[in-house]
Amino acid sequence: MQDYIAGRVRAQRVEVFERVADGLRIPGKMFNLAPRPWEAGGVSRSDVTSPSQPENGEAPVLRREFVKLGAGLAAGTFGSSVAGRPSAVSGSRIGLSALAELRANSTRLRSLDDHLGGAETYRLYVAEVQRTAALLKAKSFSGEIRRELLQLFAEQAQQAGWAAFDAGWHEKAARLYDTSYAAARDARNEELAGNALAHQAYQLVSTGKRGVDATNASVAIARATADPAVKSLLYQRAAWTHALAGDARRTGELLGFAENALTLPFAADQGPGWAAWAHTPTELQIMAGRCWTELHKPLRAVPVLENAMTSYADSHARDKALYLSWLSEAYIDAGEVEQAAAVANRALDLSAGIASPRPAQRLDAVIDRFAPYRAAAEVEDLLARRPINPGKVGL
Template sequence: MRADFRQACAERSLGEVLRLAKRWGGVGFTASHLARRCELTVSRVQDYINGRVQAQRVEIFERVADGLHIPGEMFDLAPRSWETRSGHVRPVADASHSQVPSEDGDPSVLRRDFMKLGAGLAATSMVAQLPGMPSRVAGNRVGASTVDELRARFGRLRLLDDHLGGADTYGYYLAEVEKTAGLLKDGSFASGPARREMLSFFAEQAQQAGWAAFDAGWHDKAKDLYERSFNAAKEADDAALAANALALRSYQLLPSTDVAVDLTDKSCAIAAKSAHPGVKSLLYQRGAWTYAVAGQADKAAWALGEAEHALTASPSDGFGPEWALWAHNPTELQIITGRCWTELHRPLRAVPALEAAMAQYDDSHARDKALYLSWLAEAYLDAGEVEHSATAVSRALDLSANVASARPQQRLSVVVGRLEPHQSVPEVADLLAQRPLDPFQVGS
């Protein structure tokens, strides 16, 4: 763990503790997020961070310790109840032994180091038996509360995908998939609905693990997980999750477009029947991409239009499940719009969308931003803006240098290949002189 965080805890400098958590915890660690977790108001969190108020009461430190899962000893408190329930929880400071020091203190690298540490701590706490969760022994009963608890905990682990590559997260996600598979095999369910809920949850987990495998370049593993997810979703009668499994599998099959488009057609047909705008947004956006890669401009434009319509829809039964909501916002729609029109070689449509999205997309999402910059670089090339393209590639290479994902380097190699005929342009010459083209291999 960072030495300054340990010191802030030891000195009970709550403002510094919250400031460091906000800075290095990633985009999700906003003042609002910290306030919610620590049972404080947003204004009070900001007061602590800005030094306007100094925390004195023990109960405040107890709330923060519980909300951020900081072991009690770091605040000179008694062990917290969640520490004793889950057996031995390794103090945050002890985790430093397994961390590689960040090079040059680069903020994006330090933030990813912080997130990797968080992944280890999350996995440690999740491996321990959960309160109220039966052991994997035949005869134990599993109810709706068990599924809710597991889903809430996995939701926190899922956030790591925003900041780390699939080679870093795959092991964590797969371990949770197999634990849930064990419960489905050995547990005794309180009701039919409880088992269906667990099947749906398993389908979510398998998709997340499959996505991590895909991101790492391990396609056989991804295929297996997507198929397991689809079968579980069908058994649970969860059409939305089944459709998402089809959409994810279609990504893998590209550029074998006939099969991929067939799966996407089925996914979009399910999206049309969904009552949840968030589900529509995600499935139509993924459909648009498949159609664009297949060169079907009209169908891509149609899917993008349906996704845009979903953003303005008034839901009758909520916006949708948590696994789908990440795509239900204007920025994600701008990104997929720009990517689609880049793939279809329409730079006048692609560049404005991607430029607008990248202007507000945080560097802590290093893998994804590097990928999206690769499409912006291609769109610039199609528009004849070679200098801008080379600059975008250089920025993307910097972002992706420390991410355990195969996809950014694969994409950027393609773009640099297109830049090579323009070596007379100084920006391109500088880029090629750095020799960034060695294939980035992620071991299985």
């Protein structure tokens, strides 16, 4: 397996994809395969690691290495057939079958963000953007296919922008979000344009800048759309922007709008994939807990974050490490320093080896808050494990 991970050997046959998928119980759709025999119970990618069986020790690292292998396999077969399966993206004209293939490949690669950092996925996502841009320039298609292709291009640019943001490459992220917004508007997809604005606002506030204007524009789109998942996602991200601006009233209002969206009739296979992931009670709890932590309201933050983390798989190591950092901070605000240190240590365990600077940056800021309590044994151990903050050493 290490030869595949290191790129010294490439998988050329479906059997290889099947063996590695079965080896660590990764659903077949992540490799464009039919569902594996053990998936009969309806296993989804979020269920690969059961919350009732938390990953400890080497298991999270092993799974991340396996998913890196998956990324390498995806890159090796990108734009070509897999095991002799012909590609529909050929010839001079793009039709429905070619569009379906492009979307399936993009969806498969997008799922890698659940397990890998942006520094590992950015190259794959940018390749998708570049490929679709080339098709838009070189191929012929009907007006409706062009619109669908533009929407796909906008989604891919958002995903690549997110990977750049996650890797700390903010200029690249900003350019990709701008590109995505223009493409979404060209495709007359206001919801997708709203998500580009939400991404822009998220990046702005994460780098200490004002993001309220972009957020307010995305909220107007959230109000206008009939799609519950889009409403939920845009309202959640808007709540985050206002929480960082210190506006507790508006934050609570927007979280309420997102909660109301969860009560609306919704079929997961009908909403856009870029929004459906956030349309769950767990994701809303996570966002609410983060917001209330930033607003220093631990009595609201701790219960929802604790509840969400019990069902959040360790295989989503980057995100779980980040979310635990907010839970640790909320415990500090509540005066529960020992519990805060235990949670921070768990976040450090999960963040090891992740190709994203964000967990280290977040945990560095949280650990600063333990300084007044360094006499406690738990805190002394935590301070000794302090990660290197890439932002402080110019990485």
